[in-house]
Amino acid sequence: MKRLLFFFAKRYIAGSERQNAIRAALDLNRAGIGAIIDNLGENVKSGQEAEESVEEYLALLDGIKLSGADSTVALKLTHLGLDISEELAFKNAEIIIKKAATNGNFVRLDMEGSAYTQKTIDAFLKLRRKYPNAGIAIQSSLLKSKEDARLIASKGGSVRLVKGAYKEPPSIAFKEKKDVDSNYEAIMKELLLSGTRPAIATHDERLVNEAKRFAAEKGLAKESFDFEMLLGIKRELQKKLASEGYQVRVYIPYGKNWLPYTIRRLRERKENVWFVLKNIFER
Ligand SMILES: Cc1cc2nc3c(=O)[nH]c(=O)nc-3n(C[C@H](O)[C@H](O)[C@H](O)COP(=O)(O)OP(=O)(O)OC[C@H]3O[C@@H](n4cnc5c(N)ncnc54)[C@H](O)[C@@H]3O)c2cc1C
Numbered sequence: 229m230k231r232l233l234f235f236f237a238k239r240y241i242a243g244s245e246r247q248n249a250i251r252a253a254l255d256l257n258r259a260g261i262g263a264i265i266d267n268l269g270e271n272v273k274s275g276q277e278a279e280e281s282v283e284e285y286l287a288l289l290d291g292i293k294l295s296g297a298d299s300t301v302a303l304k305l306t307h308l309g310l311d312i313s314e315e316l317a318f319k320n321a322e323i324i325i326k327k328a329a330t331n332g333n334f335v336r337l338d339m340e341g342s343a344y345t346q347k348t349i350d351a352f353l354k355l356r357r358k359y360p361n362a363g364i365a366i367q368s369s370l371l372k373s374k375e376d377a378r379l380i381a382s383k384g385g386s387v388r389l390v391k392g393a394y395k396e397p398p399s400i401a402f403k404e405k406k407d408v409d410s411n412y413e414a415i416m417k418e419l420l421l422s423g424t425r426p427a428i429a430t431h432d433e434r435l436v437n438e439a440k441r442f443a444a445e446k447g448l449a450k451e452s453f454d455f456e457m458l459l460g461i462k463r464e465l466q467k468k469l470a471s472e473g474y475q476v477r478v479y480i481p482y483g484k485n486w487l488p489y490t491i492r493r494l495r496e497r498k499e500n501v502w503f504v505l506k507n508i509f510e511r
Pocket residue numbers: 337338339340365367390391392393394429430431432433456457458461462478479492493494496497500
């Protein structure tokens with residue numbers, strides 16, 4: 229089963245080493261597309277693992293600089309020790325963001341499951357006071373996200389808007405996909421008007437087209453926001469948007485802890501689940 233999942237994962241992950249991700253970023257750059265590199269890992273349970281993650285991010289930031297790649301980085305606070313303590317995760321995130329500032333780079337905090345939402349927002353708002361080169365992700369699947377996005381934008385923070393990859397209870401999240409999508413559209417429009425350079429992170433072509441239409445109607449510059457997509461999904465759309473003059477970045481994960489990320493990619497599309505099931509039964 230793990231071998232089959234690994235085969236599936238290869239579509240979405242650059243490889244196990246940082247150099248794999250940097251090479252993938254340079255390839256995208258040649259097509260006029262920027263990158264966001266993520267070192268895979270989450271929910272570490274020891275201070276040592278969190279420290280190793282920090283070391284990897286520092287080396288990644290230097291690797292990006294040395295290669296000349298146009299790539300920002302993304303990280304998860306539970307990869308930096310949030311399950312151990314908020315202080316530890318904050319301290320580690322600060323080390324990475326400070327280094328990124330020195331290198332002229334940008335770091336975005338990914339958003340994890342709802343147990344971490346408020347902690348991630350609190351850490352971000354504190355970091356953002358000192359480091360303008362930090363951003364955060366917000367999920368339209370959560371009922372409170374419109375308020376969260378408004379608060380962050382009012383402080384000048386850049387939001388990456390996503391639908392949300394985690395299964396959440398109905399008490400705090402929209403149950404129907406259509407409601408997640410319409411909340412996405414509403415938050416997207418507010419963010420586009422906020423002047424905080426949001427990232428519209430979706431492969432949903434209706435929403436991508438609506439972002440383009442809305443931005444043109446409001447006279448917003450193409451440089452005032454980014455489109456972001458994941459490695460391995462909608463490659464033609466990525467290239468088309470870049471050729472139309474939009475700012476496009478592709479999220480490139482790498483590393484040895486590929487399983488949780490792969491399962492999230494599997495779950496969000498029923499064709500992917502069928503692909504794995506079909507291969508299990510054909511064996
Ligand atoms: C740059 C980026 C960063 C992200 N960061 C986070 C984060 O920090 N926290 C978080 O919770 N989520 C994050 N996500 C994931 C996000 O929440 C969604 O789970 C994911 O993007 C799928 O939703 P969608 O917006 O593409 O819309 P959907 O309506 O789910 O999909 C639209 C179309 O995209 C294609 N598609 C979608 N998913 C797949 C797939 N796995 N394989 C193949 N095709 C697919 C299909 O054609 C589908 O019809 C991120 C997504 C992106 C693009």
